[in-house]
Every structure is written in structure tokens, then in C-alpha cells.
Amino acid sequence: MPEGDTVYRATARLHQALAGEILLASDFRVPALATVDVAGYTVREVVPRGKHLLMRLQPPATANPAFAQPALTLHSHLLMDGRWDLYAPGERWKRPAHTARVVLETANAKAVGFEIAQVKLLPTEQESEVVGHLGPDLLGPDWDAQRALDNLRADPQLGIGQALLDQRIMAGVGNVYRSEILFLRRVHPLTAVGEVAGLPALIELAHRLLVVNKDRSRRVTTGQPRTRDPLWVYGRASKPCLRCGTRIGLLRIPSASTGAERDCYLCPSCQPAA
Ligand SMILES: [Zn+2]
Known part of the structure; x- marks a missing residue:
């Protein structure tokens, strides 16, 4: 099982590659999210919370507030075998494509979540639903x-x-x-x-x-x-x-x-x- 330090490193790599970048395409290969598309969203940050990985997404700007979308958080838990890989555009994946659960594309990188058992997309303001039960995080800013x-x-x-x-x-x-x-x-x-x-x-x-x-x-x-x-x-x-x-x-x-x-x-x- 990945421990806090593994998730911390995976998160840091994703943050470095994706923060500030606009998603050009997204592909969720889990039934609950099959029709979801977050293309146009900007990756604000990627942060660890215990063994959970939170990718916070800023919605595209809109002139009319009535059409404004909520900020979203892509939550993933790596459990036993899950991992996030980063690839250059066009680079061959090192793992079988059928094990990919999430594919996110920016101009410079492709982030692929393989064998991730839990993937959820929820409004950022409701993050506590997925991580609110956690005690203080040994590697988090809230360590206590x-x-x-x-x-x-x-x-x-x-x-x-x-x-x-x-x-x-x-x-x-x-x-x-x-x-x-x-x-x-x-x-x-x-x-x-x-x-x-x-x-x-x-x-x-x-x-x-x-x-x-x-x-x-x-x-x-x-x-x-x-x-x-x-x-x-x-x-x-x-x-x-x-x-x-x-x-x-x-x-x-x-x-x-x-x-x-x-x-x-x-x-x-x-x-x-x-
Ligand atoms: Zn001994």
C-alpha cells in the first residue's frame, strides 16, 4: 500500500507538471464519470492529504456569472496498486492502456492515473466529504x-x-x-x-x-x-x-x-x- 511519503512524492510531481496549466482534454474511464469532461479547466494545485491525492481545478472564466461553474476537486486514492504517471505528448505509456482510469492532457504533459481504485470529482468546497474523516496529516500543513x-x-x-x-x-x-x-x-x-x-x-x-x-x-x-x-x-x-x-x-x-x-x-x- 502506498504510504504518505509515496503519495507526497506523486503529488509533488503532478503539481510541478500541471499547476497553472489548462486541461486540453480529459478522459475518465470509470463508469460514474464516463460522461464528465473537464477540458478548459485550469489545474490550480495538486495536494496530498494522507494517502489521498487532491487535484484542484479552476473552472474556465465566464462573462456571465449565471453560467459560472464551481471549482472542482479530482480526488484519487491509490490504494494498493494505483499510480499516476506523467508522459510527454505522444510518448508511449509504460503500463497497459486498459488499466488507465483517468487521462488528463495539457499542452506539455499527459497525466495518466493507472489502476486507481477510487476516483471522484466533487466541488472543492465539499472536499471534506472525502478527506474530512482523516486525522492530522504527518506530511500536511495541518500536522498537529x-x-x-x-x-x-x-x-x-x-x-x-x-x-x-x-x-x-x-x-x-x-x-x-x-x-x-x-x-x-x-x-x-x-x-x-x-x-x-x-x-x-x-x-x-x-x-x-x-x-x-x-x-x-x-x-x-x-x-x-x-x-x-x-x-x-x-x-x-x-x-x-x-x-x-x-x-x-x-x-x-x-x-x-x-x-x-x-x-x-x-x-x-x-x-x-x-
Ligand atoms: Zn531483535
């Missing part, structure tokens, strides 16, 4: 560590492994960071939030890890970008712990919101069950 802490403490029985992926508590942590944060803080993923020592430090660590990785293409939590092991535990099941040599274990933890199970890696020695 105290609010994240208050949200976490609101449900002390919840397992910390579930809580970290709950975007309503704070937005931006995905599977990879969850495992890494818990390893670095020596916390077992099934520990109840109320039993976790040093919650403020855990939140501070989550923030720091996302910030230092936001402009990197390779995610590093060990501080060793050039080694074979940029991560402490994620994806390393049954390999030796980089700190103590114990074999790394794997837990499947259901999501608090959807119930879908996600892998969580841990070192049973460094992170003993409470």
Missing part, C-alpha cells in the same frame, strides 16, 4: 502532534498496530512504517494503546521518519541508505534481526476500519508481548 496524541488516547483498548494504520487517528502511516516504528520503539504490535510507554515519542518518530523520507525514492529507516537493509524488519520475515539476531516474525493484523488483514513484521526479542 497533540491532536494525533489525543486521537490515539481516545481508544486505549485498541491495539497499537491497528491504531497506527487508522487514518482517522493520524494520516500517512502505512504498512512499512507501522512495522518500523514499532520495532524502533520496541513495542509489540498487539499492545493496547493505553499500555504503550512513550506515545508522544512514538508519534514524533512517525513524523520524523515520514519527513526524512518524503523526497527519497528509497525508503530508509535504519539510517543506512547504501546497505542492503534500509529497513529494520519490514519484509524480512525469518531473517535475523539487525539488532539482536533473533529471527524476524510476522503477524497479520486486521484493519480497524475495513477488517482487511495486513502484514506486520516484528522481532520477538526486541518487541516482547506486553
Whole structure:
């Protein structure tokens, strides 16, 4: 699953290529938007909100206010496999055309959203309908560590492994960071939030890890970008712990919101069950 830093980078690339540009053509290949056309709209900005990507569109100017169109937001969530690619006009796509869900064209670029599971177009003033449920964004202008802490403490029985992926508590942590944060803080993923020592430090660590990785293409939590092991535990099941040599274990933890199970890696020695 793309994490906050991945969405942040995708957003920055799209913003750089499209902001200020007029859309010359649009092609929505999702049933709900099949007849929608936003040609003539100008891309005002592209911003991340947790793992959600918001592209804000300014309507074409009109002399008669009675015909004025609302500003729109194209909302997309990358979920597991979604991604936005940028191409020069006429450049061959690197992915199969049948997996494209949205194609937006300006004079200089073509932005193609592939395998995006959720695409919505809504008035910008109603954005909160799609992102209003999110907690403070680790990489957003609204980041608020105290609010994240208050949200976490609101449900002390919840397992910390579930809580970290709950975007309503704070937005931006995905599977990879969850495992890494818990390893670095020596916390077992099934520990109840109320039993976790040093919650403020855990939140501070989550923030720091996302910030230092936001402009990197390779995610590093060990501080060793050039080694074979940029991560402490994620994806390393049954390999030796980089700190103590114990074999790394794997837990499947259901999501608090959807119930879908996600892998969580841990070192049973460094992170003993409470
Ligand atoms: Zn260990």
C-alpha cells in the first residue's frame, strides 16, 4: 500500500507538471464519470492529504456569472496498486492502456492515473466529504502532534498496530512504517494503546521518519541508505534481526476500519508481548 511519503512524492510531481496549466482534454474511464469532461479547466494545485491525492481545478472564466461553474476537486486514492504517471505528448505509456482510469492532457504533459481504485470529482468546497474523516496529516500543513496524541488516547483498548494504520487517528502511516516504528520503539504490535510507554515519542518518530523520507525514492529507516537493509524488519520475515539476531516474525493484523488483514513484521526479542 502506498504510504504518505509515496503519495507526497506523486503529488509533488503532478503539481510541478500541471499547476497553472489548462486541461486540453480529459478522459475518465470509470463508469460514474464516463460522461464528465473537464477540458478548459485550469489545474490550480495538486495536494496530498494522507494517502489521498487532491487535484484542484479552476473552472474556465465566464462573462456571465449565471453560467459560472464551481471549482472542482479530482480526488484519487491509490490504494494498493494505483499510480499516476506523467508522459510527454505522444510518448508511449509504460503500463497497459486498459488499466488507465483517468487521462488528463495539457499542452506539455499527459497525466495518466493507472489502476486507481477510487476516483471522484466533487466541488472543492465539499472536499471534506472525502478527506474530512482523516486525522492530522504527518506530511500536511495541518500536522498537529497533540491532536494525533489525543486521537490515539481516545481508544486505549485498541491495539497499537491497528491504531497506527487508522487514518482517522493520524494520516500517512502505512504498512512499512507501522512495522518500523514499532520495532524502533520496541513495542509489540498487539499492545493496547493505553499500555504503550512513550506515545508522544512514538508519534514524533512517525513524523520524523515520514519527513526524512518524503523526497527519497528509497525508503530508509535504519539510517543506512547504501546497505542492503534500509529497513529494520519490514519484509524480512525469518531473517535475523539487525539488532539482536533473533529471527524476524510476522503477524497479520486486521484493519480497524475495513477488517482487511495486513502484514506486520516484528522481532520477538526486541518487541516482547506486553
Ligand atoms: Zn531483535
